[in-house]
Amino acid sequence: MPQGQPLTVPDDGLSTRERREQPLLMVHTGDGKGKSTAAFGLAIRAWNQGWDIGVFQFVKSAKWRIGEQTVLERLGTLHQESGEGGPVEWHKMGAGWSWSRKAGDETDHAAEAAEGWAEVKRRIAAQTHDLLILDEFTYPMEWGWVDVEDVVDTLSQRPGRQFVVVTGRRAHPRLVEVSDLVTEMTKVKHQMDRGQKGQRGIEW
Amino acid sequence: MPQGQPLTVPDDGLSTRERREQPLLMVHTGDGKGKSTAAFGLAIRAWNQGWDIGVFQFVKSAKWRIGEQTVLERLGTLHQESGEGGPVEWHKMGAGWSWSRKAGDETDHAAEAAEGWAEVKRRIAAQTHDLLILDEFTYPMEWGWVDVEDVVDTLSQRPGRQFVVVTGRRAHPRLVEVSDLVTEMTKVKHQMDRGQKGQRGIEW
Numbered sequence: 001m002p003q004g005q006p007l008t009v010p011d012d013g014l015s016t017r018e019r020r021e022q023p024l025l026m027v028h029t030g031d032g033k034g035k036s037t038a039a040f041g042l043a044i045r046a047w048n049q050g051w052d053i054g055v056f057q058f059v060k061s062a063k064w065r066i067g068e069q070t071v072l073e074r075l076g077t078l079h080q081e082s083g084e085g086g087p088v089e090w091h092k093m094g095a096g097w098s099w100s101r102k103a104g105d106e107t108d109h110a111a112e113a114a115e116g117w118a119e120v121k122r123r124i125a126a127q128t129h130d131l132l133i134l135d136e137f138t139y140p141m142e143w144g145w146v147d148v149e150d151v152v153d154t155l156s157q158r159p160g161r162q163f164v165v166v167t168g169r170r171a172h173p174r175l176v177e178v179s180d181l182v183t184e185m186t187k188v189k190h191q192m193d194r195g196q197k198g199q200r201g202i203e204w
Numbered sequence: 205m206p207q208g209q210p211l212t213v214p215d216d217g218l219s220t221r222e223r224r225e226q227p228l229l230m231v232h233t234g235d236g237k238g239k240s241t242a243a244f245g246l247a248i249r250a251w252n253q254g255w256d257i258g259v260f261q262f263v264k265s266a267k268w269r270i271g272e273q274t275v276l277e278r279l280g281t282l283h284q285e286s287g288e289g290g291p292v293e294w295h296k297m298g299a300g301w302s303w304s305r306k307a308g309d310e311t312d313h314a315a316e317a318a319e320g321w322a323e324v325k326r327r328i329a330a331q332t333h334d335l336l337i338l339d340e341f342t343y344p345m346e347w348g349w350v351d352v353e354d355v356v357d358t359l360s361q362r363p364g365r366q367f368v369v370v371t372g373r374r375a376h377p378r379l380v381e382v383s384d385l386v387t388e389m390t391k392v393k394h395q396m397d398r399g400q401k402g403q404r405g406i407e408w
Contacts, residue, residue: 027392028238029392030390032387032388032389033242033385033387034232034238034242034245034387034389036245037241037242037245037246037249038237038238038241038242038245038389039245040245040248041238041240041241041242041243041244041245041248041272042241044244044245044248044271044272044275045241045270045271045272045275046271047271047275048271048272048274048275049271066249067248067249067250067251067252067253068245068248068249068252070252071248071249071251071252071279071289074282074288075275078278084278085275176392176393179393180393181237181393182391182392182393183236183237183238183389183390183391183392184236184389184390184391184392185236185238185242185387185388185389185390186234186387186388186389186390187386187387187388188231188233188380188386188387188388189380189383189384189385189386
């Protein structure tokens with residue numbers, strides 16, 4: 001449980017309420033499990049608050065759906081049908097982003113990642129979503145597919161009240177620097193070390 | 205993304221398929237964020253597979269609902285209405301467990317935690333659920349409200365195919381020892397250090 005007790009009172013001239021409303025830039029990194037899962041868990045919570053949610057999966061091949069996509073899109077449908085919760089959009093790389101009319105060249109992951117980031121930038125400028133999840137986005141940053149300083153500037157200077165979660169291993173130090181909340185998921189013990197493979201319901 | 209490549213092939217006489225079907229005992233521990241959120245994220249995924257989900261929140265006062273409870277119970281209702289996904293039960297301490305007819309003595313958390321564990325034991329013996337989330341259960345273990353060896357024996361020798369996730373800080377070494385997957389969420393950076401308080405949609 002969050003204790004909600006700040007360790008220090010910042011000298012930023014903001015009231016508690018103003019500070020409470022400050023949008024967060026969050027990073028889930030580390031070699032352990034739960035980085036994306038915790039991000040999608042946040043999305044569930046945000047949906048319940050009626051937030052507009054945009055998920056962008058920067059994975060090389062994401063033809064398959066994960067359970068969270070099915071469920072979050074189902075929740076988005078519930079919102080359309082009954083007004084419950086908030087709207088949900090889920091986009092992923094792999095064979096062209098869903099907003100693109102281009103067929104998508106699956107072999108050019110770098111271009112596809114750059115296209116995804118350009119769209120995220122447009123949406124951040126337009127304040128389209130309340131919560132943006134940039135899943136596995138540390139890798140395009142690591143591999144030079146997107147410009148790190150452009151990402152850092154865009155995310156840290158985003159207008160309005162937009163929450164952002166970036167997931168993936170080896171988060172860039174500059175991203176960590178500008179983020180409000182960085183959690184490292186560390187593997188203490190993993191069944192795959194014993195030779196057990198991924199299984200339905202747990203891994204996807 | 206899980207790579208799904210075991211580092212070793214175990215000498216346990218099981219086929220890959222048999223090993224894949226082995227139910228996991230998982231622990232989310234550490235001082236960072238995301239322990240419970242990742243567990244509820246797993247529940248979302250499990251729901252999508254049609255699993256029967258039981259959540260047991262061992263928190264001292266849980267009169268308030270968190271967003272995940274609303275959403276998971278909503279998904280449970282969807283299951284009842286349309287057969288989508290799986291059934292969901294969500295129980296929490298705080299003023300008597302929901303299955304109990306007793307009014308509940310909110311001041312005796314130790315007795316309430318013990319009662320909760322006794323019920324979980326019965327359900328594990330009866331194989332009631334496919335996924336059990338014992339949220340914040342490390343604390344009753346730490347505080348001696350439940351017997352550690354009883355917990356370790358019950359969880360490690362559970363019958364059938366029951367997945368279990370235990371969350372909370374300072375997981376007992378004996379629990380770690382018998383678990384298949386232990387993840388430590390470590391706080392790298394947290395906005396509360398800067399004096400920012402918890403906020404709706406993120407903390408609850």
